[in-house]
Amino acid sequence: MAGFRALAEQVRDPYRAPSQRRQALRKCLERFAPYGHRATWQHLCARAGFRPDDREPDPALLIVALEELEEARTVWLAYESEVASRRRAEKRHGIRQPAQHDEWHRLTWGGRSLLPCDPNTPPTPRLAEVLRRMITAMDKDVGTDVIRLAGRGLRPGFGSMAASRG
Numbered sequence: 242m243a244g245f246r247a248l249a250e251q252v253r254d255p256y257r258a259p260s261q262r263r264q265a266l267r268k269c270l271e272r273f274a275p276y277g278h279r280a281t282w283q284h285l286c287a288r289a290g291f292r293p294d295d296r297e298p299d300p301a302l303l304i305v306a307l308e309e310l311e312e313a314r315t316v317w318l319a320y321e322s323e324v325a326s327r328r329r330a331e332k333r334h335g336i337r338q339p340a341q342h343d344e345w346h347r348l349t350w351g352g353r354s355l356l357p358c359d360p361n362t363p364p365t366p367r368l369a370e371v372l373r374r375m376i377t378a379m380d381k382d383v384g385t386d387v388i389r390l391a392g393r394g395l396r397p398g399f400g401s402m403a404a405s406r407g
Contacts, residue, residue: 244272245272245273245314248265249265249311251265252304253307259303260296260297263295263296263303263407267282270310272351273313274352275313275317275352275354275368275371276355276363276364277352277354277357277358278353280360281368283308284364284368286308288306289302289306289309290302307367312368313368313369314352316373321352328343345379363391
């Protein structure tokens with residue numbers, strides 16, 4: 242089973258038929274679909290300018306859709322990296338259980354259905370912009386203590402627990 246980058250290369254491959262390139266883009270949505278598969282497909286088609294049921298769309302339009310999806314995936318992967326870094330810092334300080342604000346990240350692991358929405362009315366801004374807004378909103382819930390912990394210090398009230406696990 243091919244990964245996202247291999248499928249993206251298939252979308253860009255000029256030697257493939259447009260229908261095969263379209264199918265490769267659809268398979269990319271099995272790896273990363275922020276709105277869910279159908280809603281993300283509808284969004285990409287509308288933004289790139291081809292119909293969702295067009296079996297052989299213009300390859301240039303498929304690449305436009307792919308580039309928007311890749312941009313959003315880059316935003317998501319950076320966020321996942323930041324969460325992993327913060328969790329490592331928390332674990333070093335004795336905080337083994339994820340905090341309540343990490344529940345959203347746990348439920349959306351892998352970048353599928355981050356913001357489930359009606360396939361007929363997905364958000365209109367670029368995927369990356371919507372993800373940045375969502376991540377900013379989620380980071381507000383993290384709180385300054387957790388952000389400080391990930392950067393350098395201990396969260397208040399956890400000093401004795403971290404020292405006992407030393």
